[in-house]
Amino acid sequence: MPSRLALASLVTLAGLIGCSGCAAPVPTAEAPPVVEPESLGAAQFPRARLAEDGVFYEEGEASRDGTGRFYMGREIAQVMDHRGAAWLERPDRARQERPDLLVDALELAPDAVVADLGAGTGYFTFRLAPLVPLGTVIAVDIQREMLQIIEGRAEVEGAANVEVVLGTITDPGLDPESVDVTLIVDAYHEFSHPREMLTAIRRATRPGGQLVLVEYRGEDPTIPIKRLHTMTEAQAIREAEAAGWRFVENRDVLPQQHLLVFEKP
Numbered sequence: 001m002p003s004r005l006a007l008a009s010l011v012t013l014a015g016l017i018g019c020s021g022c023a024a025p026v027p028t029a030e031a032p033p034v035v036e037p038e039s040l041g042a043a044q045f046p047r048a049r050l051a052e053d054g055v056f057y058e059e060g061e062a063s064r065d066g067t068g069r070f071y072m073g074r075e076i077a078q079v080m081d082h083r084g085a086a087w088l089e090r091p092d093r094a095r096q097e098r099p100d101l102l103v104d105a106l107e108l109a110p111d112a113v114v115a116d117l118g119a120g121t122g123y124f125t126f127r128l129a130p131l132v133p134l135g136t137v138i139a140v141d142i143q144r145e146m147l148q149i150i151e152g153r154a155e156v157e158g159a160a161n162v163e164v165v166l167g168t169i170t171d172p173g174l175d176p177e178s179v180d181v182t183l184i185v186d187a188y189h190e191f192s193h194p195r196e197m198l199t200a201i202r203r204a205t206r207p208g209g210q211l212v213l214v215e216y217r218g219e220d221p222t223i224p225i226k227r228l229h230t231m232t233e234a235q236a237i238r239e240a241e242a243a244g245w246r247f248v249e250n251r252d253v254l255p256q257q258h259l260l261v262f263e264k265p
Ligand SMILES: C[S@@+](CC[C@H](N)C(=O)[O-])C[C@H]1O[C@@H](n2cnc3c(N)ncnc32)[C@H](O)[C@@H]1O
Pocket: 079, 080, 088, 117, 118, 119, 120, 121, 122, 123, 124, 140, 141, 142, 143, 146, 167, 168, 169, 170, 171, 172, 184, 185, 186, 187, 190, 191, 192, 193, 197
């Protein structure tokens, strides 16, 4: 029997996804709201880390959707706010992005432990869960509100193999060598600390395990998405290799996104 919290989360999500007679504005595909950086929690961003920061990151002028923070020449995008949940669940997304092709391409073992990192509303979490009936999907996000949506849906759907973890901006908080595959879809470009995140994911991955990075193709100017929400293959490989990942291949199965597979050496 779903709890009241679960039902409340689902009602919230249903409301966000769209209700034709509702007065509440639904964010458009063009303008999902972004998180004010301060609200990500100064507590998660200790001073010592700030001092170290200059080693990897540079500050510059922020572009319209950017943070003014640069990693390996790439400006980091702003974090999408949980109030934009409707945008993640937009009805035409499946046609645009073909998540069915994406999850098939992962070729998951039925007992795999998969981390859906930057899970948002769980758009991928709940597509992965049936593929690993003997395994687990760990949905990680830094916004508690996103995880509440996932918890609510997991309870209502009886998805017993879905767990949630509240990460920080530098660490997903996963146990060492506990994960077979980490999937990051449309989220990496907004990680404020990509270097630390990629290193922490590597620590959490079993030897031979994979990181799968899915980002809109930055090489293709015809793809209708904000520039900072895209990534070129070369840039993604540069950043992942700098954190100790080995590039395996770009599985070219998606209409608009790269599906980049890396392995823990
Ligand atoms: C654009 S949403 C994508 C959500 C989901 N992957 C999807 O494709 O529907 C990006 C998500 O990444 C999360 N995020 C940003 N930085 C993060 C970090 N360092 N660790 C975990 N999640 C993060 C945000 O809170 C947001 O929910």
